Amino acid sequence: MKTFSKHVKYRVENKEIFICFCKELLDFKIDIKYLPLIQNIQRGLNTEILDNNDKILIEELNRFGGLIELQIKPIQKKDYTSIYNFLTKHLHLVRTKEFLLEKLKQYPHYFKGLYLDHELIGVIQGFPREDYILISEIAIEQRFRNRGFGHLLVKEFEKETTEKIKVGAENNAINFYKSLNFKPSIFMQFKKKNFNQNTFKDYKILYQKEYDEIIGVEIEFKEISLYSLDKLKNQFKPYSIQYLFTKTHRRLLSLADA
Amino acid sequence: MKKTIIPLSAPYSCYVNLTNKCNLRCLHCLGDYDLELEKELTLEEWKIIFNQLVKNNVFYINLSGGEPTISPYFENILDYLSEIGLHFILTSNGIFSKKICNAIIRNKDYLIGVKISLDGYNDYSHNFIRLTKNSNCNPFKITMNNILYLKENKIPLTIATVIHKENIKEFHKFISLIKEINPISWFISPIMPSGRGNNNNKIKEDYYYYDKNFWNNLAIMCHKEKINVRFVDLPFDMHSNETIDYYECGATITFCEINSDGKISPCTLCRTIIPPEYSFSDSLKSNSLKEIWNGKQFQNFRQLKKVGCDGCKAFDKCGKCVPQSFRYFQNGYSPTPYCIRNCDNLNLKNKDDYKQILSNQGIKL
Numbered sequence: 082m083k084t085f086s087k088h089v090k091y092r093v094e095n096k097e098i099f100i101c102f103c104k105e106l107l108d109f110k111i112d113i114k115y116l117p118l119i120q121n122i123q124r125g126l127n128t129e130i131l132d133n134n135d136k137i138l139i140e141e142l143n144r145f146g147g148l149i150e151l152q153i154k155p156i157q158k159k160d161y162t163s164i165y166n167f168l169t170k171h172l173h174l175v176r177t178k179e180f181l182l183e184k185l186k187q188y189p190h191y192f193k194g195l196y197l198d199h200e201l202i203g204v205i206q207g208f209p210r211e212d213y214i215l216i217s218e219i220a221i222e223q224r225f226r227n228r229g230f231g232h233l234l235v236k237e238f239e240k241e242t243t244e245k246i247k248v249g250a251e252n253n254a255i256n257f258y259k260s261l262n263f264k265p266s267i268f269m270q271f272k273k274k275n276f277n278q279n280t281f282k283d284y285k286i287l288y289q290k291e292y293d294e295i296i297g298v299e300i301e302f303k304e305i306s307l308y309s310l311d312k313l314k315n316q317f318k319p320y321s322i323q324y325l326f327t328k329t330h331r332r333l334l335s336l337a338d339a
Numbered sequence: 340m341k342k343t344i345i346p347l348s349a350p351y352s353c354y355v356n357l358t359n360k361c362n363l364r365c366l367h368c369l370g371d372y373d374l375e376l377e378k379e380l381t382l383e384e385w386k387i388i389f390n391q392l393v394k395n396n397v398f399y400i401n402l403s404g405g406e407p408t409i410s411p412y413f414e415n416i417l418d419y420l421s422e423i424g425l426h427f428i429l430t431s432n433g434i435f436s437k438k439i440c441n442a443i444i445r446n447k448d449y450l451i452g453v454k455i456s457l458d459g460y461n462d463y464s465h466n467f468i469r470l471t472k473n474s475n476c477n478p479f480k481i482t483m484n485n486i487l488y489l490k491e492n493k494i495p496l497t498i499a500t501v502i503h504k505e506n507i508k509e510f511h512k513f514i515s516l517i518k519e520i521n522p523i524s525w526f527i528s529p530i531m532p533s534g535r536g537n538n539n540n541k542i543k544e545d546y547y548y549y550d551k552n553f554w555n556n557l558a559i560m561c562h563k564e565k566i567n568v569r570f571v572d573l574p575f576d577m578h579s580n581e582t583i584d585y586y587e588c589g590a591t592i593t594f595c596e597i598n599s600d601g602k603i604s605p606c607t608l609c610r611t612i613i614p615p616e617y618s619f620s621d622s623l624k625s626n627s628l629k630e631i632w633n634g635k636q637f638q639n640f641r642q643l644k645k646v647g648c649d650g651c652k653a654f655d656k657c658g659k660c661v662p663q664s665f666r667y668f669q670n671g672y673s674p675t676p677y678c679i680r681n682c683d684n685l686n687l688k689n690k691d692d693y694k695q696i697l698s699n700q701g702i703k704l
Contacts, residue, residue: 087424087448092396094347101351101398103426104451108398224424 083139084125084151087197087224091119102145111138124229125151149198151230153237156192156206158185164194164204171220173251181217184208190241195234197225205234209244213327216248231257239328246328252307255324259305263326267302267310269319270295280317299325346592346641349395349632354596354607355402357385357410362434363478364470364535366542367501370611371534372405379599382412384624388597389416389425391628399426399451405599408435414442421446430454430499433482440485444492452495452523455486459506460513467505468542486520496522501530503542510557518564525561528571532666533611584681585653586660591637591644597623603631605640608662617671647672650688667697680704 085091088104098119101108111119118126118135128139128148142148156164161182168175175181185192188208195203203221207214216238221230239246249268250258258265266287276296288299302309305324314322360375361368380388392400400420407413408431420427426449433455443453459465465479489496498517500506506513517525530536530543554570561568590605597603604610604619613619617639621631631637643661648654651674663675674687676697682690694704 088426090396090398092349092398095345099351103399106399106451223422 082125082151083122083128083148084197084228085122085142086147086149089142089147091123100142100147102147105145107145122148125233150196151233152196153193153233154196155189156185156194156204158182160194161185163201167201167204167222168218168220171222172218175218181206184217191238193234193237195221195230203230203234205238207238207246207248210247213245213247214242216246219248232261235261239330243330245330248326250324250326252310252323255305255307255310255326258324258326261326261328263328265302265305266299266325266327267313268297268299268323268325269313269317270297270321271317271319272296275318275320295320346632346637349629350397350595351589351593353392353397353400353594355400356404356596356599356607357402357407357413357416358405358599360409361404361406361432362409363406363432365432366468366470366539367503367530367536369531369533369536370405370607375405376598376600378601380601380624382415384601385412385416386419388601388623388628389419389423391623393423393425395628397425397628399428401428401430403430406432406434408439410599413439417442417446421449424449426451428452428454432456432478433485434476434478435485437488440488440492443489443494447492447494450494452497453489454497454499454526455482456500457482457486457498457516457520458500458503460509460516464505464509464513468501468503468539490520496520497524497526498522499526499528501528503530505542511560514560514564514566517561517566522566524567524569526569526571527557531572531608533608533662585657585678585685586675587656588658588660590658590661591632591640592658595632595637603628605637606662608660608666609640612662612666613671614665614669617665643671648674648678648687650686651678652684652686667700667702668693676702676704 089100089102091098091100093099093113093116096113097110098113098116099108099110100119115135115138118131118138122139122142128136131139139148161178165175165178165181185206191208191214192206193204194201195205201222202225203219205216205219207216207218209215216235219231219234221234246263248258248263255265273291273294273296281298281300285301286298287301288297290297302313310322310324356370358375358379359370359372361372364373389400402416404410407429410416417427428451429443431453443450457465458468459479462477462479465482466477469478486496486498498520500513558568558570588606590609594606595603596606596610598610601622601624602610602619603621603623610619619636619640621634621636623631626634640661643664644659647664648659651657660675661671664671664673667673667676674682674685674693678685678687679690679693679697682693687693697704
């Protein structure tokens, strides 16, 4: 798969596409008809399946060093320190390294890195829980966000299972899961002494569990917005609150239909 | 006369003055830089601005000042630009510590190049236009050491030189030093009639600025030594179409300047020359880049680029230098001295009136 090198940027101006090779301060203008191709390259594209017109442009971009290899590779145990540092740099909360290393040992197929040439720019990892697979951490380096690389990682993760997939979203990622057609729900945690079951009478409870002094509740909730999340926070005053997103595999959907 | 100018939807690149503060007091300084402004942007404010530039697909920025390396946030800003992937050029006088050198080196991935001012081939000619607070300081020596250190560390370099009385006749010697540095480009420009450059006439060498043969010979000498010389604000820099030279300025069309207090202007000269009634007061502290780029102040400026200069053959192509028009004619729509000097080629009207006004200001054409 190929994508633009980190030194290539583009934008659309007056029905033309400006492509800038920033390190060399070279720029090109190409016709707007190439926009779908350019957008696909930005997201990562298999360049072997293109028609001749598109191939000419690809060759030209290659000639100036504008394209680079994009690969998703399994994470190796020996690399895990750098992977863990990457995650702690980009996420607010990361599980402990020892815990994740243990999960990597047990479920290596759920641990993947995204590499631009040889540079790590993204990570997805997870492990099974009860009746679903949890995406426990996913991160893309800031300068490569909004390019569709997160989608690539989730799609690759999905290939590894036919089970339901769940992920807890940081607030800045809720639109990302929305764009992947994951179904939203809300997960809240309460200290036992502050918990009142009756307050949930207007909501469908999908899951509830007690552990130590904490009660966790997952409720059905279809709206996806930070405003709604704030409203629920004010209504329930939980210890913590976040969106959960769930993807149900086609296999399970057809079973449900049957 | 009127013409159509289509500005980009957002700037292609931006000049970013990290601070007004400078560690030198160069006699030719067009920005009259010395102390920091009252309300310079904080690191957090800069970060918000850089994020905005990325969001608007600005391709790269040019970090400048004052002297950008003495901004208290210089190292943090370089690290942050690398973090968000915003490419940058650094323009500096070369007076900085090894610590700064190392910050530049560690951020070289997104660094396009470092442009360093070198205005002479030895202590005397380089320091001729420099004033320092510390009389023991030898700017030439410090700058050269840093140039060589950055070169050793494979940092792409360009050299910027202004023409002054003590270097103009020594360019053949200067070429040897430039060859040793081997920069990507060597930019040569005149002292601009702005800031301290407007007042210190004793350092200027006006006569040669417009002698095309002199610069032609210099270009040939550089070419022989494989030096990529580029003349800025000199006849060679203006787009040549056989006999017609004209300005190609992208201020408010492809670029703008963000000053250390957050205010945006078309370019440095606009900020320093254009009088207050036309001044550019919109600030990124209270407006977005897009709002200012499409706002009234920039639109008024674009109007000035669209009108005048009567009769000019290059009118449709020219990106007129509006601040020069203010500087010499106080109106924003008259031609520049360079154009007036070439008025016959350009077919400019009212040439005698223009020449008289310039002559009254002591400008010989």
